Amino acid sequence: MMNKRQLELYIHIPFCARKCAYCDFLSFAVPEHTYRNYMDKLIEEIYGQSACFQDSCVTSIFLGGGTPSILPPELVEELFAVLYNCFTVAEDAEVTIEANPGTLTMEKLEVYKESGINRLSLGLQSADDQELRMLGRIHTFDDFLKSYQRARQAGFANISVDLMSALPGQDAYSWKNTLRKVMMLKPEHISAYSLIIEEGTPFYERYGRADASLDGGMAGNKRAVPVKSVLPGNSWNNYMELPPLPDEDMDREIYHMTKGLLASQGYERYEISNYARPGYECRHNIGYWTGVDYLGLGLGASSYISGYRYRNEADLHRYLSLDLQKAGAAARDIQGLTLEEKMEEFMFLGLRMMQGVSGNEFLGRFGRNMWKVYDLAFRKLQGQGLIEVEMPWVRLTARGIDVSNRVFHEFLLE
Ligand code: SF4
Known part of the structure; x- marks a missing residue:
């Protein structure tokens, strides 16, 4: 096992209950029967691709999206059974699932544990319900609390919480409030990115190219692919009344405050936007930042293998119609790096x-x-x-x- 090449796996689940107002990730809502069709294709791709990686040892798996926790638990169980069957996975591999409050049940969490998932990444963004509404999130802070407590009850000892700063109308007080509420729960890891205004989103209609980011942030192995937002029951015009974005000084103040507050509670900043208690740094992301090969599986997933970069087919209908038993059938835009x-x-x-x-x-x-x-x-x-x-x-x-x-x-x- 030790002589094998290190490999990270990223698996993309592009489905969400509905589209958030700032989001340009490759994600959308679909009828539930599509989940099964997608999983069949994903499993076909895993069988097709894994044959080329028998000399590799998988040290981390990241099931990202989208909202992977939207899937029925039996599909997640099936997916991991296939992954463990097809790849050599290190005994101490870090195995993460991204989950959103409002989609996590006790049954799902128990299945995750049994499937070998040992890390949960919870998308909160803000502890302020009004801010959550402005973002178009499907959950409240209370929903998050319930999900978090359920996850602890189910035995998850490694939980990461995703937060987002520089939100419309946000000031230092409301950001501090979010941080304090989250720190009281003592998650092992916190990601804190600045909002980026992306073209093709309702926020772009409202704010234009007012990129509020200090750092060009990036979560996990996600690759932003512009897609037209779908907001059932919402019109883009609903967002025109939103308050202005914080100015650059406020953004910077928030950023520096974050480091100080988190450090006072034992969180070390190990990357521009990521903080962890000692020993809980995200190994999957560290692999990405330090140039470890990663194989992306699923719609639009990115890969970096032996100096070649490519992205999978990003159109769902085309992806579903491919013969994915053939290795590399979904690969697009293959680029060899000099x-x-x-x-x-x-x-x-x-x-x-x-x-x-x-x-x-x-x-x-x-x-x-x-x-x-x-x-x-x-x-x-x-x-x-x-x-x-x-x-x-x-x-x-x-x-x-x-x-x-x-x-x-x-x-x-x-
Ligand atoms: S931000 Fe996350 S939950 Fe919201 S639409 Fe995008 S991928 Fe889905």
Whole structure:
């Protein structure tokens, strides 16, 4: 097992009860009978693809979406039985399911445990019901509390909570309130991203390209694929009355407050937007940020295998009509990365981590001296106080984190 190549699995479930007003992930509502059809195809794809990965050992599985917890529990059970049958999965693999309050029952949670799922990622976003309504979420804070308590009762000892800041009308007080309520529950992990206004969403109609993000945030292995939003019972015009977004100063204040408050309760920031109690950092995401190969399965899922990147077919009807027993039948936009592109990506993703990037790792991976390849960029950014060097590591400073996108730009090679 130890000689096998490390592989991460991401499985995409694109279904949601309804579309949130800010969301451009590949997700939508479908009639329930579609769940079965989709699962049949997904299982076909797993059989087809797994034959090419018999020399790999899966160290993490991430069932993301969409809302995977919307599926009937027997489908999740079947999916994991097939995954464990088809792949070599490490005994201590981190196995995560994304779940949304309002879709989690005790029965589902028990099936998850029995299926080998050992980590739950709960999408809360805000503890303020009015903010949740503005976002178009299907649940209240009370629904979240019930889901959280049920998950603890079912024995989940590793729970992550997703939060979102820079919401319409949000101030430091309401954000602090959300953080405090969540910290009282003592989840093992908290993700805190800034809202990004994405084209094709009702929020874009209201706010235009007022990108409120400081960090260009990204959750799990999700890949944003613009899709027209579907809001049953809602019209895009309902969103025109929303309050303005917080300005950049407020956004930054919220961001710095988050680090301080979470640190006071034992959460360490290990990535620009992710915090964990010691030992509970998300191994799946760390793999992504440090360049571990990942295989995406399901509609629109992204993969990065041996220096090649591709995305699966993103049209549901086409995906359902493919012969997925043939390995790679769903792969689209296959792109082989050049050495320069691999080095650039290694720097962008690695610098998201607070530990930074190691020159030794860079040398081992690319056979090139990182300090020479990026000599000019390092000198410039160090002069501006945006990075710090502690051999063999280089990492962002607090100021560098505030302008991380600008810093990352410096690592583009001509
Ligand atoms: S934000 Fe999450 S729950 Fe809401 S529509 Fe998008 S994927 Fe579904």
